[in-house]
Amino acid sequence: MQENARFSGKAATRRTDIRRENERLILTAAEKVFAEAGFGGATMQLIADMAGLPKANLHYYFATKEDLYRRVVQEIFEIWLDAAASFDAASTPAEGIGAYIEAKMAISRRHPHGSKVWAAEVMQGAPVIQDYLETTLRDWTDNRARVIQGWIDAGQMAPVNPRHLLYMLWATTQHYADFGHQIETLNGGAPLSDRQWQEASETVKTIILRGVGLG
Amino acid sequence: MQENARFSGKAATRRTDIRRENERLILTAAEKVFAEAGFGGATMQLIADMAGLPKANLHYYFATKEDLYRRVVQEIFEIWLDAAASFDAASTPAEGIGAYIEAKMAISRRHPHGSKVWAAEVMQGAPVIQDYLETTLRDWTDNRARVIQGWIDAGQMAPVNPRHLLYMLWATTQHYADFGHQIETLNGGAPLSDRQWQEASETVKTIILRGVGLG
DNA sequence: CCACAAGCTGACCATTTGGTCAAATGAAAT
DNA sequence: ATTTCATTTGACCAAATGGTCAGCTTGTGG
Numbered sequence: 004m005q006e007n008a009r010f011s012g013k014a015a016t017r018r019t020d021i022r023r024e025n026e027r028l029i030l031t032a033a034e035k036v037f038a039e040a041g042f043g044g045a046t047m048q049l050i051a052d053m054a055g056l057p058k059a060n061l062h063y064y065f066a067t068k069e070d071l072y073r074r075v076v077q078e079i080f081e082i083w084l085d086a087a088a089s090f091d092a093a094s095t096p097a098e099g100i101g102a103y104i105e106a107k108m109a110i111s112r113r114h115p116h117g118s119k120v121w122a123a124e125v126m127q128g129a130p131v132i133q134d135y136l137e138t139t140l141r142d143w144t145d146n147r148a149r150v151i152q153g154w155i156d157a158g159q160m161a162p163v164n165p166r167h168l169l170y171m172l173w174a175t176t177q178h179y180a181d182f183g184h185q186i187e188t189l190n191g192g193a194p195l196s197d198r199q200w201q202e203a204s205e206t207v208k209t210i211i212l213r214g215v216g217l218g
Numbered sequence: 219m220q221e222n223a224r225f226s227g228k229a230a231t232r233r234t235d236i237r238r239e240n241e242r243l244i245l246t247a248a249e250k251v252f253a254e255a256g257f258g259g260a261t262m263q264l265i266a267d268m269a270g271l272p273k274a275n276l277h278y279y280f281a282t283k284e285d286l287y288r289r290v291v292q293e294i295f296e297i298w299l300d301a302a303a304s305f306d307a308a309s310t311p312a313e314g315i316g317a318y319i320e321a322k323m324a325i326s327r328r329h330p331h332g333s334k335v336w337a338a339e340v341m342q343g344a345p346v347i348q349d350y351l352e353t354t355l356r357d358w359t360d361n362r363a364r365v366i367q368g369w370i371d372a373g374q375m376a377p378v379n380p381r382h383l384l385y386m387l388w389a390t391t392q393h394y395a396d397f398g399h400q401i402e403t404l405n406g407g408a409p410l411s412d413r414q415w416q417e418a419s420e421t422v423k424t425i426i427l428r429g430v431g432l433g
Numbered sequence: 434c435c436a437c438a439a440g441c442t443g444a445c446c447a448t449t450t451g452g453t454c455a456a457a458t459g460a461a462a463t
Numbered sequence: 464a465t466t467t468c469a470t471t472t473g474a475c476c477a478a479a480t481g482g483t484c485a486g487c488t489t490g491t492g493g
Contacts, residue, residue: 018439018490025440039342044258047481059442062482119341125400126334127254136403144404161428167421170401171390178389185340186385188351189359206382213376214429233460233469240470262451272472277452434493441488449480458471463464 026064028054034075038116041123042072069131076124076132079117082110084139090147096154097217100172101208107176108204111183118180144169161216168215175207241279243269249290253331256338257287284346291339291347294332297325299354305362311369312432315387316423322391323419326398333395359384376431383430390422 032054036045047068051058065071086106093099111118129136144166151165179186179195187194195203212218247269251260262283266273280286301321308314326333344351359381366380394401394410402409410418427433 021440021490041256041258041338041342043256043260044342046479048479057442058481059444059483060440063440063442066482068481122341122396123256123338125397126337127256127259128399129403133403136400140400141404163425164417164421166404167418168425170393170397170418171422171425174389174393174397175386178385178393181337181341182385182389184343185351185355188344188348189356189381202379203382203385206379207386210378210383210386210429211425212429213431214425214427214433216428218429236460236470261449263449273451274453274472274474275470278470278472281452283451436493437491439488439490442484442486444484446483447481450478451476452478453476454472454474456472458469460469461467463466 022064025056025060029056029061029064029071030074030078033071034078034116034120037072037075037123038119042068042127045072072120073131075117075120077135079114079121080132080135080139082114082117083107084143086110087143087147091150096151096160096215097212099150100215100217101212104172104176104208104211105204107172108179108200108207111176111178111180112200115180115183118177122177122181161214163215168211171211175211179203237279240271240275244271244276244279244286245289245293248286249293249331249335252287252290252338253334257283257342260287287335288346290332290335292350294329294336295347295350295354297329297332298322299358301325302358302362306365311366311375311430312427314365315430315432316427319387319391319423319426320419322387323394323415323422326391326393326395327415330395330398333392337392337396376429378430383426386426390426394418 029050033045033050036050036053040046040049045068047061048058050071051061054061061071065074086103089102089106090099093102124130124132125136147169148165151160151168154160155162155165179200183194190199209218244265248260248265251265251268255261255264260283262276263273265286266276269276276286280289301318304317304321305314308317339345339347340351362384363380366375366383369375370377370380394415398409405414424433
Protein backbone atom coordinates (compact mmCIF):
# COMPACT_ATOMS: atom_id res chain seq x y z
CA MET A 4 0.00 0.00 0.00
CA GLN A 5 3.02 2.19 0.06
CA GLU A 6 3.51 1.96 -3.67
CA ASN A 7 0.75 3.08 -5.98
CA ALA A 8 -1.23 4.75 -3.25
CA ARG A 9 -3.42 6.42 -5.84
CA PHE A 10 -6.13 4.84 -7.91
CA SER A 11 -9.58 5.68 -9.27
CA GLY A 12 -10.18 9.38 -9.85
CA LYS A 13 -9.05 10.42 -6.41
CA ALA A 14 -6.44 13.10 -6.00
CA ALA A 15 -2.90 12.07 -5.29
CA THR A 16 -1.71 11.86 -1.74
CA ARG A 17 1.89 10.83 -2.08
CA ARG A 18 4.32 13.70 -2.16
CA THR A 19 5.90 12.79 -5.48
CA ASP A 20 2.48 12.25 -7.02
CA ILE A 21 1.24 15.58 -5.76
CA ARG A 22 4.12 17.43 -7.33
CA ARG A 23 3.98 15.54 -10.58
CA GLU A 24 0.26 15.93 -10.99
CA ASN A 25 0.14 19.57 -10.09
CA GLU A 26 2.95 20.38 -12.45
CA ARG A 27 1.10 18.53 -15.17
CA LEU A 28 -2.11 20.37 -14.33
CA ILE A 29 -0.35 23.71 -14.49
CA LEU A 30 1.59 22.91 -17.65
CA THR A 31 -1.55 21.80 -19.45
CA ALA A 32 -3.40 24.94 -18.47
CA ALA A 33 -0.40 27.10 -19.30
CA GLU A 34 -0.02 25.55 -22.74
CA LYS A 35 -3.58 26.46 -23.58
CA VAL A 36 -3.47 29.97 -22.17
CA PHE A 37 -0.13 30.82 -23.76
CA ALA A 38 -1.45 29.53 -27.08
CA GLU A 39 -4.67 31.51 -26.88
CA ALA A 40 -3.25 34.75 -25.53
CA GLY A 41 0.45 34.72 -26.31
CA PHE A 42 3.12 35.16 -23.68
CA GLY A 43 2.35 38.82 -23.13
CA GLY A 44 -1.40 38.36 -23.09
CA ALA A 45 -1.37 35.38 -20.78
CA THR A 46 -1.71 36.05 -17.07
CA MET A 47 -0.73 33.83 -14.20
CA GLN A 48 -4.20 34.39 -12.79
CA LEU A 49 -5.79 33.03 -15.98
CA ILE A 50 -3.56 29.98 -15.94
CA ALA A 51 -4.29 29.46 -12.25
CA ASP A 52 -8.04 29.64 -12.83
CA MET A 53 -7.83 27.18 -15.70
CA ALA A 54 -5.76 24.81 -13.58
CA GLY A 55 -8.15 25.24 -10.66
CA LEU A 56 -5.41 26.40 -8.31
CA PRO A 57 -4.67 29.63 -6.47
CA LYS A 58 -2.20 31.85 -8.24
CA ALA A 59 0.30 31.66 -5.40
CA ASN A 60 0.38 27.91 -5.89
CA LEU A 61 1.66 28.35 -9.42
CA HIS A 62 4.58 30.32 -8.12
CA TYR A 63 5.30 27.53 -5.70
CA TYR A 64 5.91 25.14 -8.59
CA PHE A 65 7.22 27.60 -11.16
CA ALA A 66 9.20 30.55 -9.88
CA THR A 67 8.34 32.90 -12.73
CA LYS A 68 6.00 33.20 -15.67
CA GLU A 69 8.95 32.78 -17.97
CA ASP A 70 10.03 29.54 -16.29
CA LEU A 71 6.59 28.13 -16.86
CA TYR A 72 6.59 29.33 -20.45
CA ARG A 73 9.97 27.84 -21.15
CA ARG A 74 8.80 24.44 -19.98
CA VAL A 75 5.79 24.57 -22.27
CA VAL A 76 7.96 25.40 -25.27
CA GLN A 77 10.44 22.67 -24.45
CA GLU A 78 7.72 20.06 -24.31
CA ILE A 79 6.41 20.59 -27.84
CA PHE A 80 9.94 20.75 -29.13
CA GLU A 81 10.71 17.34 -27.66
CA ILE A 82 7.53 15.89 -29.11
CA TRP A 83 8.60 17.04 -32.54
CA LEU A 84 12.07 15.65 -32.14
CA ASP A 85 10.55 12.28 -31.32
CA ALA A 86 8.64 12.40 -34.61
CA ALA A 87 11.98 12.25 -36.36
CA ALA A 88 12.09 8.59 -35.49
CA SER A 89 9.51 7.88 -38.18
CA PHE A 90 11.78 9.66 -40.61
CA ASP A 91 14.95 7.85 -39.63
CA ALA A 92 13.44 4.41 -39.33
CA ALA A 93 12.42 4.36 -42.98
CA SER A 94 14.38 2.51 -45.63
CA THR A 95 13.09 4.45 -48.63
CA PRO A 96 12.58 8.18 -49.23
CA ALA A 97 8.86 7.76 -49.87
CA GLU A 98 8.43 5.82 -46.69
CA GLY A 99 10.50 8.25 -44.60
CA ILE A 100 8.93 11.45 -45.86
CA GLY A 101 5.45 9.93 -45.85
CA ALA A 102 5.77 8.67 -42.30
CA TYR A 103 7.18 11.98 -41.14
CA ILE A 104 4.26 13.88 -42.64
CA GLU A 105 1.81 11.55 -40.97
CA ALA A 106 3.56 11.83 -37.64
CA LYS A 107 3.65 15.60 -37.78
CA MET A 108 0.02 15.81 -38.86
CA ALA A 109 -0.92 13.63 -35.92
CA ILE A 110 0.98 15.94 -33.59
CA SER A 111 -0.75 18.96 -35.09
CA ARG A 112 -4.04 17.37 -34.25
CA ARG A 113 -3.09 16.24 -30.76
CA HIS A 114 -0.99 19.18 -29.64
CA PRO A 115 -2.33 22.25 -31.38
CA HIS A 116 -1.67 24.46 -28.36
CA GLY A 117 1.98 23.54 -28.09
CA SER A 118 2.47 24.10 -31.80
CA LYS A 119 1.01 27.59 -31.50
CA VAL A 120 3.18 28.47 -28.54
CA TRP A 121 6.25 27.40 -30.48
CA ALA A 122 5.16 29.36 -33.53
CA ALA A 123 4.57 32.50 -31.50
CA GLU A 124 7.92 32.10 -29.79
CA VAL A 125 9.76 31.79 -33.10
CA MET A 126 7.78 34.63 -34.66
CA GLN A 127 8.91 36.89 -31.87
CA GLY A 128 12.53 36.04 -32.52
CA ALA A 129 12.85 33.08 -30.17
CA PRO A 130 13.76 35.21 -27.14
CA VAL A 131 13.82 32.25 -24.77
CA ILE A 132 14.72 29.27 -26.96
CA GLN A 133 17.26 30.73 -29.33
CA ASP A 134 19.90 28.33 -28.00
CA TYR A 135 17.70 25.38 -29.00
CA LEU A 136 17.51 26.69 -32.53
CA GLU A 137 21.26 27.09 -32.71
CA THR A 138 22.15 23.71 -31.26
CA THR A 139 19.60 20.92 -31.28
CA LEU A 140 17.48 22.11 -34.18
CA ARG A 141 20.44 23.07 -36.30
CA ASP A 142 22.06 19.67 -35.83
CA TRP A 143 18.79 17.90 -36.46
CA THR A 144 18.24 19.86 -39.66
CA ASP A 145 21.78 19.44 -40.94
CA ASN A 146 21.59 15.69 -40.43
CA ARG A 147 18.25 15.24 -42.17
CA ALA A 148 19.26 17.52 -45.01
CA ARG A 149 22.28 15.29 -45.48
CA VAL A 150 20.11 12.18 -45.56
CA ILE A 151 17.85 13.73 -48.16
CA GLN A 152 20.81 14.85 -50.23
CA GLY A 153 22.03 11.26 -50.09
CA TRP A 154 18.76 10.06 -51.54
CA ILE A 155 19.01 12.64 -54.28
CA ASP A 156 22.60 11.73 -55.09
CA ALA A 157 21.56 8.09 -55.29
CA GLY A 158 18.89 9.01 -57.80
CA GLN A 159 16.13 7.92 -55.48
CA MET A 160 14.23 11.18 -55.69
CA ALA A 161 14.13 14.39 -57.68
CA PRO A 162 16.82 16.98 -57.00
CA VAL A 163 15.34 19.63 -54.72
CA ASN A 164 16.99 21.73 -52.05
CA PRO A 165 16.69 19.53 -48.96
CA ARG A 166 16.36 22.45 -46.56
CA HIS A 167 13.48 23.99 -48.42
CA LEU A 168 11.85 20.59 -48.56
CA LEU A 169 12.14 20.32 -44.79
CA TYR A 170 10.66 23.81 -44.40
CA MET A 171 7.76 22.71 -46.59
CA LEU A 172 7.16 19.69 -44.42
CA TRP A 173 7.13 21.80 -41.28
CA ALA A 174 5.03 24.54 -42.81
CA THR A 175 2.35 22.33 -44.27
CA THR A 176 1.91 20.08 -41.26
CA GLN A 177 2.10 22.73 -38.57
CA HIS A 178 -0.30 24.91 -40.52
CA TYR A 179 -3.11 22.59 -39.51
CA ALA A 180 -2.39 23.36 -35.87
CA ASP A 181 -1.35 26.99 -36.02
CA PHE A 182 -4.07 28.05 -38.44
CA GLY A 183 -6.58 25.52 -37.18
CA HIS A 184 -9.04 28.23 -36.32
CA GLN A 185 -8.94 29.64 -39.83
CA ILE A 186 -9.33 26.20 -41.34
CA GLU A 187 -12.22 25.49 -39.02
CA THR A 188 -13.92 28.72 -40.02
CA LEU A 189 -13.46 27.91 -43.71
CA ASN A 190 -14.87 24.47 -42.96
CA GLY A 191 -18.18 26.02 -42.02
CA GLY A 192 -17.25 26.54 -38.40
CA ALA A 193 -16.76 22.87 -37.63
CA PRO A 194 -13.47 21.23 -36.67
CA LEU A 195 -12.10 18.82 -39.25
CA SER A 196 -13.60 15.38 -38.84
CA ASP A 197 -11.56 12.19 -38.65
CA ARG A 198 -12.19 11.75 -42.33
CA GLN A 199 -11.13 15.31 -43.15
CA TRP A 200 -7.94 15.00 -41.16
CA GLN A 201 -7.23 11.84 -43.08
CA GLU A 202 -7.85 13.64 -46.33
CA ALA A 203 -5.64 16.54 -45.31
CA SER A 204 -2.83 14.16 -44.46
CA GLU A 205 -3.27 12.25 -47.72
CA THR A 206 -3.36 15.41 -49.81
CA VAL A 207 -0.21 16.81 -48.25
CA LYS A 208 1.53 13.48 -48.64
CA THR A 209 0.40 12.99 -52.22
CA ILE A 210 1.41 16.43 -53.40
CA ILE A 211 4.77 16.51 -51.69
CA LEU A 212 5.77 12.95 -52.57
CA ARG A 213 4.79 13.41 -56.18
CA GLY A 214 6.46 16.81 -56.01
CA VAL A 215 9.80 15.26 -55.20
CA GLY A 216 9.41 12.55 -57.79
CA LEU A 217 8.11 9.83 -55.54
CA GLY A 218 4.55 9.74 -56.83
CA MET B 219 1.33 76.86 -53.85
CA GLN B 220 -1.83 75.66 -52.26
CA GLU B 221 -1.55 72.22 -53.78
CA ASN B 222 1.47 70.08 -53.11
CA ALA B 223 2.80 72.34 -50.39
CA ARG B 224 5.29 69.67 -49.43
CA PHE B 225 8.44 68.66 -51.23
CA SER B 226 12.03 67.57 -50.50
CA GLY B 227 12.50 65.74 -47.21
CA LYS B 228 10.77 68.39 -45.17
CA ALA B 229 7.95 67.51 -42.81
CA ALA B 230 4.43 67.96 -44.00
CA THR B 231 2.63 71.13 -43.24
CA ARG B 232 -0.74 70.65 -44.85
CA ARG B 233 -3.33 69.27 -42.53
CA THR B 234 -4.21 66.27 -44.66
CA ASP B 235 -0.54 65.44 -45.17
CA ILE B 236 0.16 65.64 -41.46
CA ARG B 237 -2.60 63.21 -40.68
CA ARG B 238 -1.71 60.82 -43.45
CA GLU B 239 1.97 60.80 -42.64
CA ASN B 240 1.56 60.43 -38.91
CA GLU B 241 -0.88 57.59 -39.35
CA ARG B 242 1.59 55.90 -41.67
CA LEU B 243 4.40 56.46 -39.19
CA ILE B 244 2.36 54.97 -36.37
CA LEU B 245 1.07 52.05 -38.43
CA THR B 246 4.56 51.10 -39.56
CA ALA B 247 5.88 51.19 -36.01
CA ALA B 248 2.84 49.33 -34.72
CA GLU B 249 3.19 46.59 -37.32
CA LYS B 250 6.71 45.90 -36.20
CA VAL B 251 6.02 46.04 -32.47
CA PHE B 252 2.90 43.87 -32.69
CA ALA B 253 4.86 41.34 -34.75
CA GLU B 254 7.77 41.24 -32.34
CA ALA B 255 5.82 41.25 -29.09
CA GLY B 256 2.31 40.11 -29.93
CA PHE B 257 -0.77 42.13 -29.08
CA GLY B 258 -0.49 41.49 -25.37
CA GLY B 259 3.23 42.11 -25.22
CA ALA B 260 3.15 45.28 -27.27
CA THR B 261 2.80 48.57 -25.42
CA MET B 262 1.62 51.88 -26.74
CA GLN B 263 4.75 53.43 -25.26
CA LEU B 264 6.97 51.12 -27.29
CA ILE B 265 5.09 51.90 -30.47
CA ALA B 266 5.25 55.59 -29.69
CA ASP B 267 9.00 55.45 -29.13
CA MET B 268 9.53 53.58 -32.37
CA ALA B 269 7.40 56.10 -34.22
CA GLY B 270 9.20 58.97 -32.51
CA LEU B 271 6.01 60.45 -31.11
CA PRO B 272 4.65 60.99 -27.62
CA LYS B 273 2.28 58.31 -26.50
CA ALA B 274 -0.63 60.72 -26.15
CA ASN B 275 -0.24 61.51 -29.82
CA LEU B 276 -0.95 57.91 -30.73
CA HIS B 277 -4.24 58.06 -28.91
CA TYR B 278 -5.09 61.18 -30.86
CA TYR B 279 -4.93 59.23 -34.13
CA PHE B 280 -6.03 55.84 -32.84
CA ALA B 281 -8.48 55.83 -29.97
CA THR B 282 -7.42 52.49 -28.54
CA LYS B 283 -4.67 49.94 -28.83
CA GLU B 284 -7.15 47.57 -30.41
CA ASP B 285 -8.14 50.10 -33.09
CA LEU B 286 -4.51 50.45 -34.06
CA TYR B 287 -4.07 46.69 -34.07
CA ARG B 288 -7.13 46.15 -36.21
CA ARG B 289 -5.81 48.52 -38.85
CA VAL B 290 -2.50 46.67 -38.98
CA VAL B 291 -4.23 43.34 -39.48
CA GLN B 292 -6.51 44.75 -42.16
CA GLU B 293 -3.58 46.05 -44.16
CA ILE B 294 -1.80 42.73 -44.57
CA PHE B 295 -5.09 41.07 -45.36
CA GLU B 296 -5.69 43.48 -48.22
CA ILE B 297 -2.19 42.96 -49.55
CA TRP B 298 -2.86 39.24 -49.70
CA LEU B 299 -6.17 39.71 -51.41
CA ASP B 300 -4.44 41.76 -54.08
CA ALA B 301 -2.08 38.85 -54.72
CA ALA B 302 -5.09 36.91 -55.92
CA ALA B 303 -4.93 38.93 -59.10
CA SER B 304 -1.91 36.92 -60.23
CA PHE B 305 -3.94 33.81 -59.64
CA ASP B 306 -7.02 34.98 -61.50
CA ALA B 307 -5.23 36.55 -64.43
CA ALA B 308 -3.66 33.27 -65.46
CA SER B 309 -4.98 31.18 -68.29
CA THR B 310 -3.46 27.87 -67.23
CA PRO B 311 -3.27 26.14 -63.84
CA ALA B 312 0.53 26.07 -63.89
CA GLU B 313 0.69 29.74 -64.62
CA GLY B 314 -1.93 30.68 -62.03
CA ILE B 315 -0.54 28.60 -59.18
CA GLY B 316 3.03 29.50 -60.07
CA ALA B 317 2.33 33.21 -60.19
CA TYR B 318 0.40 33.03 -56.94
CA ILE B 319 3.29 31.32 -55.18
CA GLU B 320 5.70 33.92 -56.47
CA ALA B 321 3.44 36.77 -55.43
CA LYS B 322 2.97 35.36 -51.95
CA MET B 323 6.67 34.69 -51.54
CA ALA B 324 7.39 38.27 -52.52
CA ILE B 325 4.93 39.47 -49.91
CA SER B 326 6.53 37.26 -47.28
CA ARG B 327 9.80 38.94 -48.00
CA ARG B 328 8.47 42.47 -48.12
CA HIS B 329 5.91 42.32 -45.32
CA PRO B 330 7.15 39.81 -42.78
CA HIS B 331 5.79 41.83 -39.88
CA GLY B 332 2.28 41.99 -41.22
CA SER B 333 2.31 38.28 -41.91
CA LYS B 334 3.32 37.56 -38.35
CA VAL B 335 0.64 39.79 -36.92
CA TRP B 336 -1.96 37.99 -38.99
CA ALA B 337 -0.62 34.61 -37.95
CA ALA B 338 -0.70 35.53 -34.27
CA GLU B 339 -4.22 36.89 -34.63
CA VAL B 340 -5.48 33.70 -36.25
CA MET B 341 -3.61 31.51 -33.78
CA GLN B 342 -5.40 33.25 -30.94
CA GLY B 343 -8.77 32.52 -32.49
CA ALA B 344 -9.10 35.67 -34.57
CA PRO B 345 -10.70 37.69 -31.75
CA VAL B 346 -10.80 40.89 -33.78
CA ILE B 347 -11.04 39.77 -37.41
CA GLN B 348 -13.34 36.78 -37.17
CA ASP B 349 -15.86 38.55 -39.40
CA TYR B 350 -13.23 38.82 -42.15
CA LEU B 351 -12.66 35.10 -42.01
CA GLU B 352 -16.35 34.39 -42.25
CA THR B 353 -17.09 36.77 -45.10
CA THR B 354 -14.27 37.97 -47.33
CA LEU B 355 -11.87 35.09 -46.80
CA ARG B 356 -14.57 32.45 -47.02
CA ASP B 357 -15.86 33.85 -50.30
CA TRP B 358 -12.36 34.20 -51.66
CA THR B 359 -11.55 30.62 -50.76
CA ASP B 360 -14.78 29.18 -52.09
CA ASN B 361 -14.26 30.92 -55.43
CA ARG B 362 -10.67 29.79 -55.87
CA ALA B 363 -11.48 26.28 -54.77
CA ARG B 364 -14.13 26.24 -57.48
CA VAL B 365 -11.65 27.43 -60.09
CA ILE B 366 -9.21 24.73 -59.11
CA GLN B 367 -11.93 22.11 -59.16
CA GLY B 368 -12.75 23.28 -62.67
CA TRP B 369 -9.18 22.68 -63.75
CA ILE B 370 -9.31 19.23 -62.23
CA ASP B 371 -12.62 18.39 -63.88
CA ALA B 372 -11.17 19.53 -67.21
CA GLY B 373 -8.26 17.15 -66.72
CA GLN B 374 -5.79 20.00 -66.60
CA MET B 375 -4.24 18.91 -63.31
CA ALA B 376 -4.19 15.99 -60.92
CA PRO B 377 -7.22 15.48 -58.70
CA VAL B 378 -6.40 16.89 -55.28
CA ASN B 379 -8.65 18.51 -52.72
CA PRO B 380 -8.58 22.19 -53.76
CA ARG B 381 -8.92 23.48 -50.22
CA HIS B 382 -5.99 21.55 -48.92
CA LEU B 383 -3.99 22.72 -51.90
CA LEU B 384 -4.82 26.31 -50.99
CA TYR B 385 -3.81 25.67 -47.39
CA MET B 386 -0.50 24.29 -48.66
CA LEU B 387 0.08 27.40 -50.73
CA TRP B 388 -0.60 29.64 -47.75
CA ALA B 389 1.41 27.53 -45.35
CA THR B 390 4.52 27.18 -47.48
CA THR B 391 4.72 30.79 -48.58
CA GLN B 392 3.86 32.42 -45.28
CA HIS B 393 6.26 30.14 -43.48
CA TYR B 394 9.13 32.16 -44.91
CA ALA B 395 7.79 35.25 -43.16
CA ASP B 396 6.38 33.77 -39.96
CA PHE B 397 9.32 31.45 -39.31
CA GLY B 398 11.85 33.73 -40.90
CA HIS B 399 13.85 33.92 -37.72
CA GLN B 400 14.12 30.14 -37.51
CA ILE B 401 15.13 29.91 -41.16
CA GLU B 402 17.68 32.64 -40.66
CA THR B 403 19.16 30.81 -37.68
CA LEU B 404 19.35 27.58 -39.68
CA ASN B 405 20.98 29.58 -42.45
CA GLY B 406 23.94 30.29 -40.21
CA GLY B 407 22.43 33.41 -38.70
CA ALA B 408 22.22 35.29 -41.98
CA PRO B 409 19.01 36.38 -43.72
CA LEU B 410 18.31 34.63 -47.00
CA SER B 411 20.11 36.31 -49.88
CA ASP B 412 18.41 37.32 -53.12
CA ARG B 413 19.65 34.08 -54.59
CA GLN B 414 18.34 32.02 -51.68
CA TRP B 415 14.93 33.64 -51.83
CA GLN B 416 14.87 32.83 -55.49
CA GLU B 417 15.79 29.24 -54.74
CA ALA B 418 13.13 29.00 -52.04
CA SER B 419 10.51 30.28 -54.42
CA GLU B 420 11.63 27.91 -57.16
CA THR B 421 11.70 24.91 -54.85
CA VAL B 422 8.22 25.56 -53.53
CA LYS B 423 6.93 26.12 -57.04
CA THR B 424 8.64 23.05 -58.45
CA ILE B 425 7.45 20.68 -55.74
CA ILE B 426 3.88 21.90 -55.64
CA LEU B 427 3.41 22.16 -59.41
CA ARG B 428 4.87 18.73 -59.97
CA GLY B 429 2.86 17.57 -56.97
CA VAL B 430 -0.39 18.48 -58.67
CA GLY B 431 0.65 17.00 -61.98
CA LEU B 432 1.90 20.17 -63.61
CA GLY B 433 5.61 19.39 -63.54
C1' DC C 434 2.55 10.30 18.39
C1' DC C 435 6.01 13.86 17.20
C1' DA C 436 8.77 16.73 14.61
C1' DC C 437 10.14 18.30 10.43
C1' DA C 438 9.59 19.30 5.75
C1' DA C 439 6.59 19.85 1.80
C1' DG C 440 2.64 21.87 0.14
C1' DC C 441 -0.86 25.60 0.23
C1' DT C 442 -2.87 30.25 0.06
C1' DG C 443 -4.96 34.94 1.32
C1' DA C 444 -3.28 39.30 1.63
C1' DC C 445 -0.27 42.47 0.05
C1' DC C 446 2.98 45.42 -2.91
C1' DA C 447 5.62 47.80 -6.53
C1' DT C 448 5.38 48.46 -11.21
C1' DT C 449 3.44 48.76 -15.60
C1' DT C 450 -0.03 50.05 -18.76
C1' DG C 451 -4.00 51.81 -21.50
C1' DG C 452 -6.25 55.66 -21.54
C1' DT C 453 -7.72 60.73 -20.20
C1' DC C 454 -7.47 65.67 -20.11
C1' DA C 455 -6.58 70.37 -20.05
C1' DA C 456 -3.67 73.58 -21.68
C1' DA C 457 -0.52 75.02 -25.39
C1' DT C 458 0.69 75.42 -30.23
C1' DG C 459 0.07 75.73 -35.12
C1' DA C 460 -2.47 76.13 -39.50
C1' DA C 461 -5.72 78.34 -42.33
C1' DA C 462 -10.31 80.35 -43.59
C1' DT C 463 -12.72 84.84 -43.32
C1' DA D 464 -5.70 90.27 -37.71
C1' DT D 465 -8.90 87.38 -35.75
C1' DT D 466 -11.20 83.36 -35.18
C1' DT D 467 -11.61 78.53 -35.46
C1' DC D 468 -10.31 74.06 -35.36
C1' DA D 469 -6.81 70.44 -35.84
C1' DT D 470 -2.73 68.93 -33.54
C1' DT D 471 0.48 68.22 -29.72
C1' DT D 472 1.93 66.72 -25.18
C1' DG D 473 3.13 66.50 -20.11
C1' DA D 474 0.89 65.09 -16.19
C1' DC D 475 -2.09 62.12 -14.23
C1' DC D 476 -5.15 57.99 -12.91
C1' DA D 477 -7.48 53.60 -12.17
C1' DA D 478 -6.84 48.94 -13.10
C1' DA D 479 -4.22 44.95 -13.85
C1' DT D 480 -0.28 42.09 -13.10
C1' DG D 481 3.93 39.44 -11.64
C1' DG D 482 5.68 38.30 -7.71
C1' DT D 483 6.32 37.95 -2.32
C1' DC D 484 5.55 36.30 2.23
C1' DA D 485 4.05 34.85 6.62
C1' DG D 486 1.42 31.64 8.48
C1' DC D 487 -1.34 27.61 7.88
C1' DT D 488 -2.27 22.59 6.63
C1' DT D 489 -0.80 18.05 5.38
C1' DG D 490 2.19 14.17 4.55
C1' DT D 491 5.84 11.20 6.29
C1' DG D 492 9.85 9.17 8.46
C1' DG D 493 11.26 7.83 12.99
